[in-house]
Amino acid sequence: xxxxxxxxxxxxxxxxxxxxxxxxxxxxxxxxxxxxxxxxxxxxxxxxxxxxxxxxxxxxxxxxxxxxxxxxxxxxxxxxxxxxxxxxxxxxxxxxxxxxxxxxxxxxxxxxx
Amino acid sequence: xxxxxxxxxxxxxxxxxxxxxxxxxxxxxxxxxxxxxxxxxxxxxxxxxxxxxxxxxxxxxxxxxxxxxxxxxxxxxxxxxxxxxxxxxxxxxxxxxxxxxxxxxxxxxxxx
Numbered sequence: 141x142x143x144x145x146x147x148x149x150x151x152x153x154x155x156x157x158x159x160x161x162x163x164x165x166x167x168x169x170x171x172x173x174x175x176x177x178x179x180x181x182x183x184x185x186x187x188x189x190x191x192x193x194x195x196x197x198x199x200x201x202x203x204x205x206x207x208x209x210x211x212x213x214x215x216x217x218x219x220x221x222x223x224x225x226x227x228x229x230x231x232x233x234x235x236x237x238x239x240x241x242x243x244x245x246x247x248x249x250x251x252x253x
Numbered sequence: 254x255x256x257x258x259x260x261x262x263x264x265x266x267x268x269x270x271x272x273x274x275x276x277x278x279x280x281x282x283x284x285x286x287x288x289x290x291x292x293x294x295x296x297x298x299x300x301x302x303x304x305x306x307x308x309x310x311x312x313x314x315x316x317x318x319x320x321x322x323x324x325x326x327x328x329x330x331x332x333x334x335x336x337x338x339x340x341x342x343x344x345x346x347x348x349x350x351x352x353x354x355x356x357x358x359x360x361x362x363x364x365x
Contacts (some may be wrong), residue, residue, distance in 0.1 A: 181358075
């Protein structure tokens with residue numbers, strides 16, 4: 141299985157809602173990533189988990205809260221988001237923890253009203 | 254911080270033609286990678302070239318790397334309509350961690 145899956149595909153939420161994005165991979169990868177991508181822009185790194193521990197937080201606002209329950213799962217908990225947080229949220233994974241190719245999921249299209 | 258950065262151009266070519274796009278970066282790298290993204294979807298890894306390599310091929314793709322100029326190029330030969338996508342280069346720092354620095358991306362449109 142060489143696939144990264146993400147759910148949901150689309151999410152619309154109000155600024156007072158709490159929601160979660162989910163990501164799963166079964167490739168045995170030990171590094172997992174969250175990216176945010178705005179239209180016509182490159183992906184922006186948000187968080188990196190390496191061996192289930194948070195290794196990089198790119199100064200992301202606390203309204204985004206990542207969680208890595210086990211080596212196959214990655215969640216992104218959302219609370220009190222702003223309309224400018226609307227974007228495509230991409231999950232990725234890679235083997236090991238250095239400089240390897242990353243496998244991306246299809247993304248969750250998030251709209252904050 | 255290092256930053257893969259393509260020349261910000263949009264290419265529109267006829268099917269069968271070749272498409273070339275460039276990428277420049279600023280610091281020492283472990284490797285440079287190219288990714289493709291179809292509209293609104295996830296990125297797909299195309300090819301990885303290490304800092305000690307100068308050229309690499311994969312099917313219709315040819316990547317070159319010039320570390321003295323801190324630049325790379327991606328050539329797609331005999332383009333097809335299905336090659337229509339955004340293409341991003343991404344650099345992995347020489348002494349860095351998992352972080353990839355993505356360039357701005359090139360939009361390629363292949364006209365059937």
